[in-house]
Amino acid sequence: MTSSALRGTPLIERYREFLPMTDDTPVISMGEGATQLVRLDKLSECLELDVHVKLERLNPTGSIKDRGMCFAMSKAVEQGATAVICASTGNTSAAAAAYAARAGLTCAVIIPGGKIALGKLAQALIYGAKVLAVDGNFDDALRIVRELSENHPIALVNSLNPFRLEGQKTAAFEVCDALGDAPDVLCIPVGTAGNIAADGMGFGEYREAGRSSRLPRMMGFQAEGSAPLVRGEVVTSPETIATAIRIGNPVRGEQAMAAMTDSGGGVDSVTDEEILAAYRMLASSEGVFCEPSSASSVAGLIKAHAAGRFTTGERVVCVLTGNGLKDPDTAIAQSGGVIEIPADYDAAEKALYGD
Ligand SMILES: *Cc1c(COP(=O)(O)O)cnc(C)c1O
Numbered sequence: 001m002t003s004s005a006l007r008g009t010p011l012i013e014r015y016r017e018f019l020p021m022t023d024d025t026p027v028i029s030m031g032e033g034a035t036q037l038v039r040l041d042k043l044s045e046c047l048e049l050d051v052h053v054k055l056e057r058l059n060p061t062g063s064i065k066d067r068g069m070c071f072a073m074s075k076a077v078e079q080g081a082t083a084v085i086c087a088s089t090g091n092t093s094a095a096a097a098a099y100a101a102r103a104g105l106t107c108a109v110i111i112p113g114g115k116i117a118l119g120k121l122a123q124a125l126i127y128g129a130k131v132l133a134v135d136g137n138f139d140d141a142l143r144i145v146r147e148l149s150e151n152h153p154i155a156l157v158n159s160l161n162p163f164r165l166e167g168q169k170t171a172a173f174e175v176c177d178a179l180g181d182a183p184d185v186l187c188i189p190v191g192t193a194g195n196i197a198a199d200g201m202g203f204g205e206y207r208e209a210g211r212s213s214r215l216p217r218m219m220g221f222q223a224e225g226s227a228p229l230v231r232g233e234v235v236t237s238p239e240t241i242a243t244a245i246r247i248g249n250p251v252r253g254e255q256a257m258a259a260m261t262d263s264g265g266g267v268d269s270v271t272d273e274e275i276l277a278a279y280r281m282l283a284s285s286e287g288v289f290c291e292p293s294s295a296s297s298v299a300g301l302i303k304a305h306a307a308g309r310f311t312t313g314e315r316v317v318c319v320l321t322g323n324g325l326k327d328p329d330t331a332i333a334q335s336g337g338v339i340e341i342p343a344d345y346d347a348a349e350k351a352l353y354g355d
Contacts, residue, residue, distance in 0.1 A: 006034035012071050015170050018205055019071065020163075028074045028103045030060040033067055033170055037178045037317065040286050043298070047305050050315040052183070053288060053298070054175060057323035061123060063244075063291075064171065064195060064321040065095035071167030072157045073099040081105060081155040085148060087141035088158075089191065089244050090120030091322055096157050097127035108154070110134055110141040115243050117291065119326035137238060139249045159194030160251050168195055172202025175317050176212040183216050184314040187297040187304075189321055190220035190229065190267065191245035193256035199319075200259025216317075217265035219309075220256060221300030223293075227269035229253055241272045241330065244293035244322060270299040278302065280334055282320075289324030289331070297321075 010029030012019055035058040040051045059066035069092070076084055083106045086096045093109035093116075100107035109124055113133035124131050134141050142158060149156040159165060176182050182203055188196050196218060206212045222230055223240030228248055235248035250256065260266050270278075279295035282288045297318040304310065324331060341347040 007031045010070070011067060011170055012074060012167065015173055018169075018173065018209075019166050022078070025074050025078045026103075028077060028099055029070055030066070030098070030102060032059045032070050033174060035059060035171075035174065037175070038288065040282075040288075042285055043281075047302070047310070048312045049305070049310055050313065051301070052179075052315070052317050053282075053286075053290075053320045054171065054317055055288070055290075056171075056294075056319060056321050057290065061091070061094045061098045062119075062323035062326060063091040063095065064168070064319065065091045066099075067170050068159065068164035068167035068194070068198070069095035069099045069157065072161050072163040073103050073105070075163040076105065076155040076157065077103050079155070081153075083108070083154040084157045085109070085145050085154045086157045087111075087138060087145040088116075088124075089138050089246060090116040090124075090326070091244055092158065093129060093131070094120050094123035094127070097124045097129035100129070101127045106130070108132065110145050112137045112141060112246075115246065117243055117327035118329055119323075123326075138247050139238075142251070158251070159192050165194055165198040165201065165252070168198035169202030169205070171195070171319065172199045173206055173211070176203070176206050179315070179317075182207070182212045182214050183317045185219060185265065185310070185316045186216045186319070187219045187221065187301045187316060188319040189242070189245050189293050189296040190222050190256065191247040191250065191293070193220070193229065193250040193252040195319070195321070196220045197252040197255040197259055200256070200263065203263075215263050218260045218263040219265040219300060219304060220260050220267045221296045222267065222269045223275060223296060224269040224271045229257060229267045230269045240275075242275050242291075242293035242296055243327075244291065245296065268300060268303065270296050270303055274299040274303065276334055279330075283324065283331075288320065290320040291322040291324050291327050292330055294320040294322050
């Protein structure tokens, strides 16, 4: 079936046998998942690899977060919740706000003030969430949200919530289904490390069920200024242009490290310059516009390739976690800018072809 045909079936229905669904679990869905894999022809040729990107921007709110959120929201409703809360660098808040609206629940989100991409903020607000901006970072926001959810009847939908990971692991299933088997390598950005931990579960469960024959090497990439797993310690003031992975204390760190190490992959960091170079290259050379955080998977691939960590011809999937339109400020700042001209033909001709 094509991706669009698959999208007609709710993600959690499609993979029901792999999820802790009960007869009482409602299916809260907006056509998430079934995102396309696109081959990067130029990069594949350049690196002598078979490189594909998984376009998670095709999810309803434009990021990978919808996979876990549709299931977390379904389970929250099953358990009788009437309100949900999360801390977020942006995409989780957009997803939580949208699925809560769909399910008829109220939603509160706490974000790091001034450090959230414009499009994500617009989403959380228009979907009707109550948005609190803290004078602090994601880790501060999460600490507060955890305490609130302990003191009040409000369901936590961060990736501490096990149902988030259950939904997120479907990305691994889809990669195997699309390629006929698991790839040699999976490259993915790492923030809270929920996604890479979930993918580890997904690839493992699929192989056990005989739906794939092997496990990929899992390579996770953090931004250099925000790389607690690479450094082996909490980063108290994480900094990076890649705001979705600006996280100093990854709640799924241990599980993720086990998944990466056991698979023969590992974790590494990439600089903001490397991330932005990959971000511009993906758009201008391959026609793929993702958000900066997402490009860290491709920046990481390029770095790992230079370090000799691939064999010629290997198949690699990089997860592009979110839509480039979420962060228009960075896109404009990273581009040539517009050329302003008077409204006449000669000026246009001169601007394009010179004198
Ligand atoms: C959430 C997110 C990540 C990181 O995923 P984690 O599960 O937090 O490691 C990367 N990129 C984007 C765009 C995201 O929204």
